[in-house]
Amino acid sequence: MKLKENIAISDSGYLFNPSTGESFVLNPLGMEVLQFVKKGKSFEEISKEVLTRYSVDSITFEKDYQDFIHQLRQYLLIGSDE
């Protein structure tokens, strides 16, 4: 799973996809997770990181993570699994 290369992310949580002209806004955790994905981290690594810092259980986070990735895929911001 890889973030499309030409996508621009600003520090304040804006995301721009030049190939479609679409803009998006991310909340802070959305931003963090996206940065992890960009660095190529696996779900297990991301989950470990998030669970140590936020008050959330692993099941809830896994569900929300899948939903988030699904959204990225739906908006064609990541390629389908290679």
Next chain:
Amino acid sequence: MEKQRYERPILKKLEMGMPGKFGVAANLPPTTHIDGISVDSLVETYGSPVFILSEKTIRSVFKRAKKAFTTRYPKVQFAWSYKTNYLNAVCRIYHQEGSWAEVVSGFEYDKAIANGVQGQHIIFNGPDKSAIYLEKAIRNDSILHIDHLDELYTIIELTEKLAKKPKVAIRVNMDTGIQPMWDRFGFNYENGQAWDALNKIMHSGKLDLVGLHTHIGTFIMSPQAYGVAAQKLADLAIGIRQKYNHTIKYIDMGGGFASANTLKGFYYPGSDTNPTFDDYAEAITSALLNTQFTPDNLPLLILETGRALIDEAGYLLGTVIANKRLSTGKRTTIVDIGINLLFTSFWYEHKLTPARHYSQYTEATTVYGPLCMNIDVIRENVNLPLLNKGDHFVIHHVGAYNMTQWMQFITLRPKIVLIDQDGTAHVIRENETMDNVMNMEHLPAHLK
């Protein structure tokens, strides 16, 4: 190290150009407390869902409504519309504030009596008054608002047996320039039915015609329609005086004022745009004052206002069961409040606020009830913060009709709690139990 509060990761597409239909007031402030008690503790103590009523709001809205009329007109009387919310505690608050009772069934009539309302302060409306209850009401000196000729004849018959002159009014329906026109109740003004009934009453000599009544509809957005209605009733009253030298004691304008809810399909919140008590009062009282009534002959003005008095005092607290995404990508939230408890969600875009602070991020969400039926939708489209499973929220302005028209359907009905003026909570109706429901059933022997 203390962990940070979790908020699920989201990605939201920015729509350029037109502000979205749901862009208005996206970030509603949370409702953390009701009359000083935290929403979380109310849910903890009384369960979820739970209806909460604020006595403070009931009384202050009542005073506001009363003031709107009494500053414009010398003789005003409210009659609490029982069907709107007939919990005894609620009725007694209105009676303490000076309201009479307006009832439309034998059940409601008995409830008003049980609440200590004097017979002569009960107005009996509706098309279905049985002979037994007509007799009871006549003996108690209650006021009968006659709905149809069959009822008129039944009452005349009863006078022979009771040796009493019942106090009566007729319900009048009419064209006030608005749609729909409620013409199935009472006697029509334009086609002469109303005069026909009045003539029959006056010629019988057996009934005491004390008033004229109308109820032009509900959630009427046009104060002017009330002006038209008041003028037509005044015309009848003046005509009766001319023809029979008989003075009508009161004009009853019924209910129907809009509450602060937002009707479906309206863009702006009802709390900002719906007419106020002052608007309705201005239309009704100027119509009455501009007729030929002399100052010492002005009829008493009776109002049977329901939803506009109580909606604001009612809250429904609930809990998020799950978040889900539809195949279209649309976010949905499933909550423990269904249309079995909140049937007014068919009419209103009920205001829904979270019970604590969230970040500024929101998502357009459909809020579904728990009923496993497609029609169980609480809000079609609402911008909500990122509520998690188990989080609490508050639905506003639910005081009218929901606590009388709710259904025991699929789930059991919850508790109703009244917060008094000192901020103390009282359970005023228990939640239903399995026993309540089972005890009403009988099993035939062959099925045991």
